[in-house]
Amino acid sequence: MRYISTRGGVAPISFSQAVMMGLATDGGLLLPERIPTVSAEQLRAWAGLSFQQLAIQVITPFLTPGEAVSDRLPELVERSFATFSHPDITPVTRAGDHWILELFHGPTLAFKDVALQFLGNLFEMLLKAEGGRLNILGATSGDTGSAAIHGVRGREGIHVFILHPHNRVSPIQERQMTSVLDANVHNIAIxxxxxxGQTIVKTLFNDLAFKDAYRLGAVNSINWARILAQIVYFFYAWGRVTGGDPHQKVLFSVPTGNFGDIFAGYMALRMGLPVERLILATNRNDILVRFMESGEYRTGEVNPTISPSMDIQISSNFERYLYYLLDEDPAAVRGEMERLRVEGVFAVSEARRRQAGEIFSARRVGEEETLARIQATWERHGVLLDPHTAVGVEAAGNEPGAICLATAHAAKFAEAVHRAVGFDPPVPPPLEGLLERPTRCRILDPDPEAVRAFIREVLG
Structure with missing residues (x-):
């Protein structure tokens, strides 16, 4: 498999090159030249595999033959998921009419661990092979940062710089990042x-001289390997729910802000996973819902909510879907993204909006609805939801059999959960004593030059 840019300015590159490039050098996002397809026979066979076995099957067609990753994939997968506390890695449980896909059994209790444990080991393998170094730069709305930090902390040849919005993540999310004091970890509060923060990251990546001089790499979902690892649990959940019947379609409800997780579901659908629809669930930061309703993608102000990881108004991964929506025409994508940069808005035709609507159902969920869903799910089913997961469950509504992605452990958002049910969720071992640990963080203005100067200060 080779990789190309959504904006057409990158000659086809290998999987390893795509991982190390992160953001494409033309400012676009990298995608495989073609989407592998899965047969009905494969679906039946895959349904009986363990998560690790399935990961090898899903990932392999996206690799470039002859690269070391292909030979060492089983080792990478085994090491990456050995850090999870549940033997099924991403178990599927029942809550009334809905299925809950539990994605929070990794080291930082968030779905980002599935991809970032894999990516951390992948980075380390590639760097050892070439004797190089890498300086990871990423922005987080809450969970990506801690998952990235825990994926690469203490690793030789890697430094990680994570930007998070100052005082706009939960206290647990903030401490999961800033209490990691390894010498290669650098937290920046914007x-x-x-x-x-995301704009700063893209600005520095688009400065190719700076990117090359400081060997910048990406852990945000702009890195294709993040999306690839997340595709696995859509196949896994389908297999556990249907038993491998290739004629049985399912619905997935995905709480999303940056469009990465739901794009992984879209790729699974394009590969042949029997998906009836993808329910796109957002909080009041609803740029994606507004696009699905009107065909207009217009930026707005970010509103702080009790589901802060979705407090986003510019969804990076939407460009990947736009590439397919615009018939894989990089010139058209370039034009729309330039229009967004200059005017803050672009629009697609009504025909294309309806085309998107054949795959995605979109719903925004308010604060009171989120709290009510947490309360109702606890009282009726004895299941505690974090506010992001509650957004997804609420958006699924009366759709029986919908698979709702549980993106974080309820204890990471104890204040919101307490408001809903009247008590704090039990604290799992990884969070015990977290708020009392010493921290290290630099607070900076939202200025690319300030972050550039800090990186130079640290790396010399």
């Missing part, structure tokens, strides 16, 4: 929103 006086602004996640979108400000």
């Amino acid at each position: 006086r602004g929103s996640f979108d400000d």
Whole structure:
């Protein structure tokens, strides 16, 4: 498999090159030249595999033959998921009419661990092979940062710089990042929103001289390997729910802000996974819902909510879907993304909006609805949801059999959960004593030059 950019300015590159490039050098996002397809026979066979066995089957067609990753994939997979506390890695449980896909059994109790444990080991393998170094730069709305940090902390040849919005993540999310004191971990709190941090990251990646001089790499879902690892649990959940019947379609409800997780579901669908629809669930930061309703993608102000990981108004991964929606035309994608940069808005035709609507159902969920869903799910089924998961369950509504992605452990958002049910969720071992640990963090203005100067200060 070779990889190309959504904007058409990158000659086809290998899987390993795509991983190390992160953001494409033309400012676009990398995608495989073609989407592998899965037969009905394969679906039946895959349904009986363990998560690790399935990961090898799903990932292999996306690799470039002859690269070391292909030979060492089983080792990478085994090491990456050995850190999870549940033997099924991403178990599927029942809560009334809905299925809950539990994605929070990794080291930081968030779905990002599935991809970032894999990516951390992948980075380390590639760097050892070439004797190089890598300086990871990423922005987080809450969970990516801690998962990235725990994926690469203490690893030789790697430094990680993570930007988070100052005072706009939960206390647990903030401490999961800033209490990691390894010498290769550098936390930056930006006086602004996640979108400000994401813009800074893209600005520095697009400065190719700076990117090359400081060997910048990406852990945000702009890195294709993140999406690839997340595709696995859509196949896994389908197999556990249907028993491997290739004629049985399912619905997935996905709480999303940056469009990465739901894009992984879209790729699974394109590969042949029997998916009836993808339910796109957002909080009041609803740029994606507004696009699905009107065909217009218009940026707005970020509103702080009790589901802060979705407090996003510019969804990076949407560009990948736009590439397919616009018939894989990189010139058209370039034009729309430039229009977004200059005017803050672009729009697609009504025909294309309806085309998107054939795959995605979109719903925004308010604060009171989120709290009510947490309360109702606890009282009726004895299941505690974090607020992001509650958004997804609420968006699934009366759809029986919908698989709802549980993106974080309820204890990471204890304040919101307490408001809903009247008590704090039990604290799992990884979070015990977290708020009392010493921390290290630099607070900076939302200015690319300030972050650039800090990186130079640290690396010399």
